[in-house]
Amino acid sequence: MPDRRSVLAWGAAAAAAPALTACGESAGAARLTRQTKRKRGQKVNLVFWTWVPLQKTVALWNRTHPDIHVDLQIVPGATNGGYQKMHASLKAGSPPDLAQIEYHTLPEFMLVNGLTNLSEHGADKLKDEYVDWQWKQCVFGGRLHAIPQASGPMANFYRKDLFERWDVEVPRTWDEFRKAAIKIKKRGGGSRITAFPPTNAMWYASFPWQRGARWIRTEGDTWIVDFNSKLSLEVADFWDGLLQDELITVQPDLQSGWYRSAQTGHFASWLGAQWGDALLRGNAPDTKGDWRVAPLPQWEEGQNASANWGGSCTAILQGSRHPEEALEFAHWLNTDSKSIDLLVAAGYGWPGARIDLEKSALGKRDPFFGNQRYNEVFEESDGQIDTSWKWAPTNTQSFDHIKDAFGRAAAGRGTLVDALNDVQGRVLDDLAAKGLKARSA
Amino acid sequence: MATATTSTGRATPAAADGAPAPRRRSSRPDKAAWFFLGPFLALFGFAFVLPIGYAVYQSMLKVERHGPLGLGEPTVGFAGLENYSLALQQTDFVDSFGRVLLFGIVQVPVMLVLALTLALLLDQVSDRWAGLLRASYFLPYGIPGVIATILWGFLYVPGISPITGALGGAAPEFLGYDNVLWSIANIVVWEFAGYNMLIIVAQLKSIPQELYEAARIDGAGPWQTALRIKIPLVRPALVLTCVFSIIGTMQLFAEPLVLRVLSPAITSNFTPNLSAYNDAFANANVYLAAAKAVILAVVACALSFGFLSLVTRKERSRR
Secondary structure, eight states: OOOHHHHHHHHHHHHHHHHHOOTTOOSSOSSOOOOOOOOTTOOEEEEEEESSOOHHHHHHHHHHOTTEEEEEEEOOOGGGTHHHHHHHHHHHTOOOSEEEEEGGGHHHHHHTTOBOOGGGGTGGGGGGGBOHHHHHHTEETTEEOSEEEEEEEEEEEEEHHHHHHTTOOOOSBHHHHHHHHHHHHHHSTTOBSOEEOTTOHHHHHHHHHHHTOOSEEEETTEEEEOTTOHHHHHHHHHHHHHHHTTOSEEOOSSSHHHHHHHHHTSBSEEEEETTHHHHHHHHOGGGTTTEEEEOOOBSSTTOOOBOEEEEEEEEEBTTOSOHHHHHHHHHHHHHOHHHHHHHHHTTOOEESBOOOTTTSGGGSOBGGGTTBOTHHHHHHHHHTBOTTOOOOTTHHHHHHHHHHHHHHHHTTSSOHHHHHHHHHHHHHHHHHHTTOOEEEO | OHHHHHHHHSOOHHHHTTOOOOOOOOSSOOHHHHHHHHHHHHHHIIIIIHHHHHHHHHTTEEEEOOSGGGOSOOEEEEOTTHHHHHHHHOHHHHHHHHHHHHHHHHHHHHHHHHHHHHHHHHHHSOHHHHHHHHHHHHGGGGSOHHHHHHHHHHHHSTTTOHHHHHHGGGOOOTTSTTTHHHHHHHHHHHHHHHHHHHHHHHHHHTSOHHHHHHHHHTTOOHHHIIIIIIHHHTHHHHHHHHHHHHHHHHTOOHHHHHHTTTOTTSOTTSSHHHHHHIIIIISOOHHHHHHHHHHHHHHHHHHHHHHHHHHHHHHHHHO
């Protein structure tokens, strides 16, 4: 064993090292994207990290494109480990060529210079093939940084059988939603109109989004934080009312207990995204034929406003040696009709590509939804999403703050309005802690 | 080293068996000693000293941002103790220490009393059953914490849980604000009581039979033997399990992380470890996370050594 003196000496050296220089530590991507010249007939290998089960699609690409081989590697979903892995690989300078990233996480990757500027590689000419607002989610500083894959336009999944049994009309406005909630509480024998998941900030964000609130904007080089704007608090107040009068239940969503509730009719409707169809179909098989889809309730009669929940894109990470080939694959993956049909079957969401609903697998009638052409509702919804909604580059933390504060509110300690006022301050702190300029609206 | 002299100070059975008296030790270890220590030191340095040193180093760095909206090329700079003061200013982080302390004050004694009781009972039953019972008490330890938490999660979630189903309206809200900490304590007791029991059982086995015989001759019944002979003699095992449990409590992580999707009462700063994890991986601020990890290590160290010095001081004063 070393004696005490040498241990002290090591300690002193370790403490002094950072003072000398922070060498070897890179804050952003350690390697920048550069195109490698390819000889004729030379095979290129691309690595693709995703948590979406794209095996069949990638196999189809590899069969049809012998020159560019894609190596699909399944990583843990999003913040469960996938993003951590991507950040670590960027920092280490050994990233995969392609990666699955959600729209609301793109700014965090921009902050570490983690995405390849695709406009430099000629991606701008592809613009017309994609849904406009999804394309815009991938544009930063006027440059495209990812290829849109899918979104989650919102609508109202409801149990037609239950609404009819209790003689309740499907609400078209939020006013009607509250009235329907009161009726269901009276007549439903313990059931409620819907369940409020305090653990899901991303779900909740779609409601202020629909109302026209903007949690985050930019002005010059400053981030403007506005979680407690008048419109945002109006929405929170509406949900507070439902919670206080116990017109809705509180239940974390998309977990086993929630799926059981969906099946037993513990809640009669779910305000969910298009990709939720596969979840209901798979987890509430006994309710086949009972579900229908209606548009989101509106704040004013006759309006058509909608919002989005989730959605992701295919990014080419900073440090790729084959950005052109990667772009070719990403574009094929998200626009080729055969690829899209395979993706639809895998339940990945609403396509980022402009599609002809009639000709796509999405246009089919579905017996689970009583043979309704339910995706027509989502097609309409996708067209009505306000496209100026932005996410903070500290969004994962913002969601955590919302979850923490909503958890307290849903347990009867405070209100959602209090919660958003609290979140406002915390988001400002987060941005400042990251060394970014930020202020309240 | 201090521990080496105290352990050779006691007469071990091996030394009593007529082994040659140890040579007078020179002040420096010889080459052979270094050879045998080598593999340990190499691994210790690689898996312990190096990462700890790196964590301390990282805790003194920060990211500096430039350019419009901070989206330009970021750089890393020296932060001194900034991360530490930032961490200690976060009341949620500081509160999480209070939470795990409360958890430890309740959970560790409950678990150790249970482990001790099981060990003493096992010592009483016939050997034929002891093996089977010992294995079954120990079994929960063989289940990874994450899996155990998922299993218990099913028993806690209303709507699925047979427990809440059977209790109906009288069922407590296992995952609610006031109860979730104790629901986690229950999982931890279930996981580790058998493990701690095994350590105590091993110590019980090493008690020489003569002591029992003497006690019996003096007229001691099973109660008195347990209270006056067994419990005082398994004290070292109790101290050891207690130190392990204190460290384990401070590092509480997997259980709240897994239950978080089921319970809104578990915040992102529920325990110090969860807080550091979220900073590193949700918020991509490894430097702040490193500072929090160092603070946690210092607190855990202080608590374990504090506890150790408390019990050894008592021991010394008793002699």
